[in-house]
Amino acid sequence: MTERAKILLCGDVEGNFDTLCKRVEIVNKKTGPFDLVLCVGNFFGINNQDFIPYKMGEKKVPLATYILGPNYDYHVKEYQNEQYELCENVYHLGKRGIYTDSKGVRIAYISGIASLTESGPWTYNFQDVRELCDLPLRGNTGFRGVDILVSSQWPKDIVQKDHFVSKFQHEYVSYLCMKLKPRYVVSGLEGVYYERPPFRCPSTLESGTALEIVTRFLGLARVGNPKKEKWLYALSLTPLDKMKLSELIQKTTDETPCPFDFSRLEAQVCSTNNIKRSMPKQYFYDVNTLLNDDIVILKGQKRQKIDFDQSKCWFCLASPSFEKHLVVTVGESCYLSMAKGGLVDEHLLICPIEHFQSSLSCSEDIQREMIHFKEALRKFYERKDQVPIFSERNYKTSHMQLQVIPIPRKATNELQDIFIEESEVQGFKLEELGPNSRFHQVMPPKIPFFSVELPNKLILYTKIQGSVNFPLNFKKMWRRSWFKE
Known part of the structure; x- marks a missing residue:
């Protein structure tokens, strides 16, 4: 029997590191063990002095915790010049990519706030989105989708009518939902908890799969928020690639129509970015990797990107x-x-x-x-x-x-x-x-x-x-x- 992965999903920490660690430790002892923690939204806050004991080794984060990149310019300095390990058990995933855990769960991620122009330390543009969409298709003829998509911003139009209006939403995240077909989409920044009933993203010509699997959206609140809205969510799932086809296409009783119109969405995204409506094929395996870069980076220079052929x-x-x-x-x-x-x-x-x-x-x-x-x-x-x-x-x-x-x-x-x-x-x-x-x-x-x-x-x-x-x-x-x- 395939081993299920147990993952904790966390909303904006915003500097409340002790609150996060104490709660994770309690939950892990009570209902764990969990494999990892995924944080969306702002991991750092205005005052991050409480993070110093963790960096110095005086305090320890109880589980391997993966965080997204900065959403504001004043948080960039906290990421230690793009080092991936910020302290023991806290890892910065990077700008965008796909992380596969030890049990085979595929986690797509994109960090920062969407920009119509440049891709910077705390912003991403449509070129980042396109590369992330293309990444799981490379060398994978049996693409089914990804297990989890994490972003700080919410997908545009994800909120049902008669609910609140989200401030940090963007069509780029909606586009990622349509192309990557995640089973779960998890976002932060809004400061509220919101769980949308499941829906199915219809197949598109370039999606790489004819499957229409169920997608669920979770918007998580801030850690330790006074309204006590849910900011920690426990997830147990079998990796998508190890599930039977009959399980993937099985209907649920509470399904809702897909909130995205892909034709309109693609036309809008492509026209905004002045590009053709066809995705170029790329053949390098990883995105923006820092692993095997043999280029010496001088102070003040940007790291050159190697396109792997x-x-x-x-x-x-x-x-x-x-x-x-x-x-x-x-x-x-x-x-x-x-x-x-x-x-x-x-x-x-x-x-x-x-x-x-x-x-x-x-x-x-x-x-x-x-x-x-x-x-x-x-x-x-x-x-x-x-x-x-x-x-x-x-x-x-x-x-x-x-x-x-x-x-x-x-x-x-x-x-x-x-x-x-x-x-x-x-x-x-x-x-x-x-x-x-x-x-x-x-x-x-x-x-x-x-x-x-x-x-x-x-x-x-x-x-x-x-x-x-x-x-x-x-x-x-x-x-x-x-x-x-």
Whole structure:
């Protein structure tokens, strides 16, 4: 049976960090455990001194909490120059993109306030919207929609008649609803709680799917508001990609007509932005990523954006650049190949067939198949009295590769100490993953990392952040440590 994800949705925190953390801790103990917290609206307020103890480690956020970007210019400074980890367990998702959690829930997000002109630190424009719409379709012929769409602004026309008039609404969010077909849309900023009865967004020519799944909208109030309107909402759901078709199309008793007229909406949006009514096809995998940027950013300059061309990826099977003669075998979701310029004989690579940035973004099916490959290789190396080391470097690489390096079994006694000592020499620290922890729980999304699984299945890892200059030839360095002449 597919494991359901449990997520807490939170409205505008506006600096009430202690109130948020206390409530989340109580709810998590009472009805959890929950996987994560998603915050919409303003995470920061006017006075954010209460956040300092969390940044200093004096207080701790109880659950991994993902927040949207700033909605005002005076909040930009709180985001620490676009660093994704603001403090332990608080992560800035970024301007726009799609985050897939460990259980396969796909969360689309867009941060800030809509602008008809430029895309800035606290604004987004229609180009951001178009790229977000195109993102889930890349390499995904079976697109069904996304599980959750989070934004600070509400979709325009989402409020039913005879209800209040929303102030922070915009047609761009409505457009995202029509194109991404989310099961849940969650927004903030209005300061009130509002739950609209479900509706279905009709299929469009360019939506990528003929399914018309149910969409539900939640507008959440401010944390600790005096009217005690709901600002924390518990959600338990099976990831959309793991649901049966019959479950997705099943009718509900309280459905209402779709509040959006897509033809009118598209005509209005496109005419406002002076563009043609056809979506261009793009083939780079991620949006505005900071993970593998090899460009030095000087003070005062804007970060350049790299458009990833999947046809030029050395590790995509369909790419003309792919060297097929290195392939050993191809599975359902992964393939095994020889490493080009391997460190030792029978140095192999396990890679997903589809284009994924890292193991954390891979689906459960891919991760399961990788485990099968790993077990098979352990048996394969036994014939030479060898054991494999598995390592992954999610840094300055675009396609996930799991390096498989065999070493003599007799060289494993001091292996952990060798790795730790060599990492300290290189200026970073390898941490040990606890026996009851999973890697996705300690590694935030969009943070570059290096991880290694030793023959005893102990995992060591490090986050590669800020000014850390991680050595790309690290494996060569520790290879010298155990292969002594």
